[in-house]
Amino acid sequence: MPVLSVIIPVYNTGAFLPKCLDSVLHQTLTDLEVLCVDNNSTDNSLEILRRYARQDSRVRVLQQPVQGQSAARNMGLDYATGQYIGFVDSDDAIDPRYYETLYRAARETQADVVCTGCQLIPVGAVPQPVRYPAPFVCKRWDNRWQAGSSAWGKIYTRQLIESHSLRFPTGLIWEDVLWVLQTLFWADKVAFVLGNGYFYQANPQSTMALSATKNRAKTLHDIQTVFSLSKAFISQYVKSRHQQAKMLNFAIDKLFIPSVVADDPSLLQQISAWTRWKWKRRLLLAPNLFCFVEQIEFHQQYYYVLRLLGFKIRLWKCKNIPPVF
16 A cells, blocks of 8 residues: 555546646655556546556556536545545646655645645746745644645545545536635645645646636536535534634635625625735735736736725736746
């Protein structure tokens, strides 16, 4: 049984896939299996996967009809045998020490979930040097909700996932919010490593980017569905009103920006003026608030949020400048 199972859903990412696979297979933590789930790609992605599988026995290629990222991840979970589970998107990459660092943190702290940060990499840019401060455990239950809402950027014990039969809701985008909400709730311990070894590729052709800009009706539907599922989970399992409020704020916070992109005011109406003021203060303190990348359309969501919160700003295009967040 390997220490770690890395699950990579794949759909038409042939241009990014070799870099992604190389970064995973060249980890300093070598005792891992790589489960690549192809969603009936129409480019050369499947050919690339099969080539890597022939070259490295740790790579296993799974196939399914086009059912989306959630179903691909769920298939990967069904086949995973590792003690820990990690997710990498097929257009992203990771630092060579990434999984060894998270695994050691999990062993040292006995945490069920270990979270870390990422770098947003514009197309053609080079990642910054990676640092990994010492891990720490959230001693207060409230602090775990500072984690990011993506399934990647974390490792999870397989025991946690299987003991609660956790799977991603299928057919939706923004499904990560519900997944993270559930895993953080069920985890006995949550640890953080404030590093930046996950390289999130700013890909304008990704599922998330295209859905936000070209299919707002589905984006809005999925946001509302994920939010409803989150509320139902909280109502069913969380008894403390304080914990309910924390978890509900987590879901609203993570779904707020995409809901603004979809021109949906309903989530905004559930956010108190106090919360909006805190967001505004946090944005004001952000060091790169007025930096914009060349692919400005991909970051249009931040423009909407800033305007909605009362900022008067102007957008302009610049080259080789890091993104807003």
